[in-house]
Amino acid sequence: MNRYITGLILVGAMGLSACTNPDRFGGGTTDPTAGTTGPSGVAGTDLGALGDPRSPGYFQQAVGDRVLFEVDQSTLTATAQATLAGQAQWLLTNSDYLAVIEGHADEQGTREYNVALGARRANAVREFLISQGVPSSRLRTVSYGKERPVAVCSDESCYGQNRRAVTVISIGTLG
Amino acid sequence: MIKRFWAIYLLALMAGAAAVVAPVASLAQEPLRIEITNGVIEPLPFAAPIFEAETAGSEQLARDITALVAQDLTSTGLFREIPAASFISGVSSFAQPVAYADWRAINSQALITGAVSVNGSQLVVKFRLYDVFSGAELGGGLQFAGTVEGWRRMGHKVADAVYSRITGEAGYFDSRVVFVAESGPKDNRLKRLAIMDYDGSNVQYLTDSATIVLAPRFSPTGDRVLYTSYESGFPRINVLDVASVGRQQLTTEAGEMAFSPRFSRDGRQVVYSLANGGNTDLYITDLATGVHTRLTSAPSIETAPSFSPDGTQIVFESDRSGSQQLYIMPVTGGEPRRISFGEGRYGSPVWSPRGDQIAFTKQNAGRFHIGVMRTDGSEERLLSASFLDESPTWAPNGRVLMFTRETQGATGGPSLYSVDISGRNLQAVPVQGFASDASWGPLQP
Numbered sequence: 001m002n003r004y005i006t007g008l009i010l011v012g013a014m015g016l017s018a019c020t021n022p023d024r025f026g027g028g029t030t031d032p033t034a035g036t037t038g039p040s041g042v043a044g045t046d047l048g049a050l051g052d053p054r055s056p057g058y059f060q061q062a063v064g065d066r067v068l069f070e071v072d073q074s075t076l077t078a079t080a081q082a083t084l085a086g087q088a089q090w091l092l093t094n095s096d097y098l099a100v101i102e103g104h105a106d107e108q109g110t111r112e113y114n115v116a117l118g119a120r121r122a123n124a125v126r127e128f129l130i131s132q133g134v135p136s137s138r139l140r141t142v143s144y145g146k147e148r149p150v151a152v153c154s155d156e157s158c159y160g161q162n163r164r165a166v167t168v169i170s171i172g173t174l175g
Numbered sequence: 176m177i178k179r180f181w182a183i184y185l186l187a188l189m190a191g192a193a194a195v196v197a198p199v200a201s202l203a204q205e206p207l208r209i210e211i212t213n214g215v216i217e218p219l220p221f222a223a224p225i226f227e228a229e230t231a232g233s234e235q236l237a238r239d240i241t242a243l244v245a246q247d248l249t250s251t252g253l254f255r256e257i258p259a260a261s262f263i264s265g266v267s268s269f270a271q272p273v274a275y276a277d278w279r280a281i282n283s284q285a286l287i288t289g290a291v292s293v294n295g296s297q298l299v300v301k302f303r304l305y306d307v308f309s310g311a312e313l314g315g316g317l318q319f320a321g322t323v324e325g326w327r328r329m330g331h332k333v334a335d336a337v338y339s340r341i342t343g344e345a346g347y348f349d350s351r352v353v354f355v356a357e358s359g360p361k362d363n364r365l366k367r368l369a370i371m372d373y374d375g376s377n378v379q380y381l382t383d384s385a386t387i388v389l390a391p392r393f394s395p396t397g398d399r400v401l402y403t404s405y406e407s408g409f410p411r412i413n414v415l416d417v418a419s420v421g422r423q424q425l426t427t428e429a430g431e432m433a434f435s436p437r438f439s440r441d442g443r444q445v446v447y448s449l450a451n452g453g454n455t456d457l458y459i460t461d462l463a464t465g466v467h468t469r470l471t472s473a474p475s476i477e478t479a480p481s482f483s484p485d486g487t488q489i490v491f492e493s494d495r496s497g498s499q500q501l502y503i504m505p506v507t508g509g510e511p512r513r514i515s516f517g518e519g520r521y522g523s524p525v526w527s528p529r530g531d532q533i534a535f536t537k538q539n540a541g542r543f544h545i546g547v548m549r550t551d552g553s554e555e556r557l558l559s560a561s562f563l564d565e566s567p568t569w570a571p572n573g574r575v576l577m578f579t580r581e582t583q584g585a586t587g588g589p590s591l592y593s594v595d596i597s598g599r600n601l602q603a604v605p606v607q608g609f610a611s612d613a614s615w616g617p618l619q620p
């Protein structure tokens with residue numbers, strides 16, 4: 001019974017985490033719990049079976065879909081590199097997936113600079129993945145600057161979570 | 176209070192001197208004038224008796240327009256309205272001669288009279304401005320005609336005329352501001368473009384909130400707005416026509432992300448940031464020819480560009496020195512010259528329409544400030560301080576700045592504030608809901 005409930009909660013949590021970026025496909029829904037289907041017609045990602053190492057759910061939870069950055073920095077920490085090495089491995093194994101790497105910043109900065117900083121961070125991740133053998137044609141980058149924080153308090157405990165690059169995977173062509 | 180003024184007045188008369196009433200000593204000898212300086216200023220007292228309603232049924236409109244004129248002037252911090260309860264005599268007819276003594280007695284240095292008439296949907300507003308202590312009109316009477324619907328604009332035009340005659344500067348009240356209206360929780364903020372009168376009235380939406388929109392920027396004539404849109408899934412620059420609300424994506428140099436656009440002063444070019452391979456540089460696109468020119472080629476971030484009024488230079492921010500600083504470079508290219516040297520980081524520079532100053536955001540020791548400096552970086556002055564102030568925009572006469580102030584925490588959000596270039600008169604712009612990224616448009620014709 002416990003394992004069943006845990007499984008349900010895990011699936012529920014992963015269902016929510018698949019929809020944290022309603023803007024990624026352009027005219028996305030504003031409802032964070034709904035599926036993400038934008039005007040490009042790209043459907044929300046099927047998370048796959050629980051525990052399947054080839055599934056996007058596994059990529060998000062077990063491999064880790066995000067890396068964090070120091071204030072004003074876009075350099076990859078050792079922890080970040082380890083996570084990204086795992087991401088590269090997964091992407092090489094599951095070659096029908098593409099990725100959009102989102103760069104983000106915390107709110108301690110002006111708007112335009114933070115968009116540029118997010119771009120730097122996303123690109124740092126992209127270059128590392130390429131250095132690990134992932135073809136560049138499968139990787140795109142976007143920056144959200146400080147527009148999409150995941151944590152909303154105004155101190156370092158939240159800022160640290162917001163200074164991130166998230167690798168969002170999907171099957172299909174980016175056009 | 177009034178008795179004392181009378182006593183001084185009579186005394187001065189008997190002494191054969193011109194009428195003198197503190198605090199402005201020689202007002203009667205010199206034209207009615209406020210010199211806007213950085214020093215402490217005593218607001219100039221004025222009276223605006225309710226404009227005459229020349230047609231039946233226009234009394235409320237006359238009251239509203241008079242109140243709007245008084246509100247515009249008072250909001251500058253340079254004028255102080257004398258309440259009607261203090262009036263010795265009123266002004267019952269726009270055409271009647273002014274009883275100057277009655278206005279001098281209550282120390283009203285300026286007197287504004289007016290009249291309003293409505294004919295169907297047509298509205299006519301007339302006004303006269305009097306220099307009370309000189310006992311004469313200041314400038315000629317003026318008449319504005321328009322629709323009843325546009326009554327606020329006419330009130331603003333009256334206030335602009337009074338303001339410019341007394342300060343010697345152009346006014347800024349008949350202007351609009353484009354901004355981003357925000358709503359929702361901090362981790363899922365909805366943003367949409369909006370436009371309003373400078374005083375927060377007449378808010379209209381220009382886009383829906385389906386995707387992120389950032390930092391709208393008016394064209395010099397106010398007919399178009401540039402902004403950054405995520406509707407394609409990536410930051411791209413759109414041009415929106417204000418009258419039709421139609422929009423299209425700007426064709427920029429090819430790149431992964433385009434953002435931070437501004438028009439040149441002749442409205443024919445757009446300068447912007449383009450991110451490629453993680454690096455952000457400045458480009459210019461000519462709207463007529465479609466030619467793209469790269470302005471910077473550095474591994475650092477170059478963004479937030481702003482043209483000089485004469486169109487020959489651009490100020491922008493760059494972290495090429497290791498931290499965000501302000502630089503100026505010729506539009507034709509060449510080595511940028513750094514102009515910011517204080518402690519902290521500098522961003523979002525905006526060139527004043529007067530050409531003499533740069534407004535900017537400064538970040539230092541965990542605080543944000545709006546500031547101004549001369550174009551060589553000298554005379555840096557900070558005009559505000561808070562948890563997060565950013566993105567200044569200049570009033571069309573270069574005397575006032577509007578900016579975004581964001582409060583902290585999970586329930587925090589942005590509002591628009593304005594401050595005089597001297598640092599005085601900081602006040603919130605009364606807009607409902609969260610608002611950010613204001614761009615102040617020109618004085619309307």
